[in-house]
Amino acid sequence: MRALLVAAAAALVLVPAASAAPAKGGCPAAWRSGWQALANKIQAPVYCPTWIPSPLDAKIGGDFIDINSVHKDGSYLISFLEHGDVGSGDVHVNFRGYPGTTKIPRCTTLILSGKKTIRGTTPCFAQSVGTITERGIHATMYSVNQDADQWHVLLAWRYHGGLYAVSQHRIGQYTYAQVVKNLKRMLAGLVLVQPQG
Secondary structure (H helix, E strand, O other), X not given: OOOOOOOOOOOOOOOOXXXXXXXXXXXXXXXXXXXXXXXXXXXXXXXXXXXXOOOOOOOOOOOOEEEEEXXXXXXXXXXXXXXXXXXXXXXXXXXXXEOOOOOOXXXXXXXXXXXXXXXXXXXXXXXXXXXXXXXXXXXXXXXXXXXXXXXXXXXXXXXXXXXXXXXXXXXXXXXXXXXXXHHHHHHHOOEEEOOOO
16 A cells, blocks of 8 residues: 655745734733733744634633644744534634744655655645735745645744744635635734733
8 A cells, every 4th residue: 555645845935024013902802811921931922813713712721722832942833723513624723933033944744655664854834826915914825734734724924033824724614715715814813912021
């Protein structure tokens, strides 16, 4: 039996920088403490969403948190997931940050061919399909992504020497068009949270 996992081979596309014009208002009160704690922990700004697809909320440590991972370099993955009722499909949204670097990260690849295993790396975000600008954030959209963003549509942008991303899984009722609409709405509602202390 042959199982083949081939990572998309795409040239790195430069991700535009954000001018950091956050949404009016602030991070919702019920979510703010978690996003503030994240900014404080990594000593870098993070983007708090003011809207996220139903039934999710963006409360770090809440009922929908799936992954809350912070690496030693300050990069993070905050993931929210709801499996939904039978047949309704998953709702899965990821927020990523890579303070101190604007390079697209690389993900591990694995190719199994018979008894031979070939390991390598590929860009975690690939196949640019355009750009979206909302409230001064200029994001590149990627349709071939790896790791926790596999099968997601992803928006990535730069701000103050860091790379940031938000993605949503395409599944069930969430067609490509609906996911893009949701990503635009999330991007438009992002609020910058600065570290304190």
